[in-house]
Amino acid sequence: MLRGIREVAERTPPQRERYVDLLRAVAITAVVLGHWLVVNVTYDGAGDLDGYSVLGELTWSHPVTWVFQVMPLFFLVGGYANGASWDSHRRRGVDTAGWLLTRGNRLLIPTTVLIVLAAVAAPVARLAGAAEDVTETAVWLVAIPLWFLTAYLAVVMLTPILHPLHRRAGWTVIVVLVGVVALTDAAEQLLGVPHITLVNYLLVWLAVHQVGFAWRDGMLDDRRVAAGLAGGGLVALVLLTVPGPYPISMVTVPGEEAQNTAPPTLALLALAACWIGGAILLRGWAARRLAGLRTWMAVVAVNSVVLTVFLWHMAAVVIAAIVLYPPGLMPQPEVESVDWLLWRVPWLVCLSVVLMVLVLLFGGVERHARKVGAGPARPGAGETGETGEGDAPGRGRAMTVTACAAPAVAVAGLLGITTAGATGEGPVGIPGWALAVYLVGAGTLWLLAVLRSR
Template identity: 50%
Template sequence: MRRLRQLAEQTPPSRERVVDLLRALAITAVVLGHWLVIVIGYAPDGRLTGHSALQDLPWARPVTWVVQVLPLFFLVGGYANAASLTSHRERGGDAVDWLLERAARLLRPTAVLLVVLAAAAFGARLLGADPVQTRTAVWFASIPLWFLSPYLGAVLLTPLMYRLHRRFGFAVPLLLVGLVALGDLARFRHAPDMLAAGNLLFGWLAIHQLGFAWRDGRLPARRAVALPLLFGGLTAALLATVVGPYPVSMINVPGERVHNMSPPSLALLALATAQIGLVLLLRDRAERGLRRPRPWQVVVAVNAVVLTIFLWHISAVLLVVGALWSVDLLPTPPVGSAAWLLWRLPWLLALSVALALLVAVFGRVELRGSRRPSRWPRWLPRRIAALLAHRSVRPVLTVVGVALAVLGLAGNNLAPKTAPALFGVPTTALVAFLLGMTILEMVRAAPSAIRAEERPPDRAG
């Protein structure tokens, strides 16, 4: 608590505290939303199953307009990435060093999750667990990685996209929205999935670009800007879903002709526009409230482990379900029944306790963040470090490392959840991620290894 209090007190006056609040609220809403819609039941053969309550409760789908807050995360991500990149360059750093720091902050906690899941799955296989169930459990636990793949892509492209933003302004997100429209058209015409796959990047990048505009003052917190965005976005979203061909749910529901979230659709971008308008409308009031010490300390505390919370919140579900099932105390009331609704409260409490324990164990990785230096392996020659640190090699390997990590995460996401895998994660996807992570850590460690070699030895006396 003392450390958090110090961090809160050391916040510079110029910091846009609403950005941190939105990040904390967005992740909290995602966690609670997932926990509330998860339905646990039994298959005819007695095995545990899980699915979304939205399949059984059509009346709840409009509620997703409130709990679908991933656009806000990309908005604040764009703001934060623009701010940190600008600050890094003002201190004399370059885009490569910035990307290495940003990637370390995201990938180190992610690597811990993947390694723990892979080790647990491998151990379960050795003990004779069903390979399909093992893969299914790992697939569910790794659901948060669906979001991380496009976000890492946005981080990788930030130096380029911010340069385009500075030159072309709102023309960039407008072009991206046009590409999303083409992807949606391909989906409605039942074109090959690859034609719409670009929406996974174009849609989130469009929102990420608006975070740049907020940071640069091109989206000011004025009613003349906020109200048209709020009501225009809501109107467009209503027309797209009530009159148009898009589903009402802003969270994917199996069986829908088109999904709004993954990949993002024009309907989701319309909702995102309304959310941005609401943020700008409430910005000044929220900023004043965050100047008080206690609310700001809470926001700082959540943000200190926000990625850990997000990464492990489905694992908390598996732990609670496994514990209750092992002692034959797992309730499975019919979805939407009074018993199911009443079970939501103790369910949330149990999951909160499990997640708190996971954060206590794994949160320290995120708390260290990118501050922990990468160490050069002693068994590797220093001449390799010199090669990795070369100004023409370093940028290429950095891009390759991030790209491999993204491909590894996407490979796990796209693999069928019932396809057996020795480590629960497809081996090629796991290798790609770990290889990308290793490349980034070595590139990051190379300059310090060279400096250590060039430093003259200490002389006594």
């Protein structure tokens, strides 16, 4: 494996923006560590498994969430990578359907493996004697990362529309998106308009994703622009949270009515500006270090399984709790105690070991998913058309419509799964309708890719 990573690192083309890969690796690592530190899993003598966020008790930790809430970096990198991929595919004559099949399957194939195994494991565990509420909690914990995939898959689906719009309107698109977020926040807070901010689940991440397009097109190369984003974002963040109406925590806090991530708010966009500006300012320093083979090999190694790490990191928590807690191998001190903080260190070590095993088992799925795509480019497709010379226009349009509809259906299923919580709906711990809808969408996208490659 090490030899393969070295070969990939050595074959990296000189024009590749290595810093994008570094930011992706750093963002996912920070998210994983943040979840591992925040989620407290307990197991009592009666065999009940429970999990909850400690942020409701550790109020002193709320400012620390500004450091660990790095999801904006991932959407920034996603915008950069999706813009590059879109341009590359269009130059090679791959149409919209082909691009959606490639990008969608890269996300959905590894995700489907996680969902199906969780759905199978729950009834098997019940047949083996596990309590129903234990399996419900376990499935809920495993599914926590899927909220991110729901939002990210949605912005990927919109890239064929919003990337050309970016090329025409540039910063105007971003300003409009930010303005709409501000208006929806104001409408709910000042006018009491209910549920209007739900659109921010999409708009906030679309705005950050659009900045990724801008970065790739050189619109952030001026350090004054980056410094303005970082400084202006920090000032806005402080004003919006300390004396302002938004909570300080950038992560969901149990029991609090106001949240910055559920749904995302203008304050979260201010934090995103801080992260984006700071990241661009550090680009030169990081690029010099990424020129070294060893450093670049480490980044390549993480990125080769980055989705696997993200998808399975909460499964590692469930497995570790089931293995370590019942026999008393890991103590469960009270939250807020010094012992609890000290035991976080060996707990993180154990989780890292379990996650490494899971990555060894399922990392190959992610690598395989990268090869499932659009098939050969169609002659005549690309910038000027959606079908090639050998394609019937009706068939090409049908393929495009289906390739757009399939990930949309998968998103609807993911929404049902992620919003259900630990309800235990259905025999598999996941709402049956949501599981079925997701599998239809993901399965259709995979089948289209297989048919297209023949």
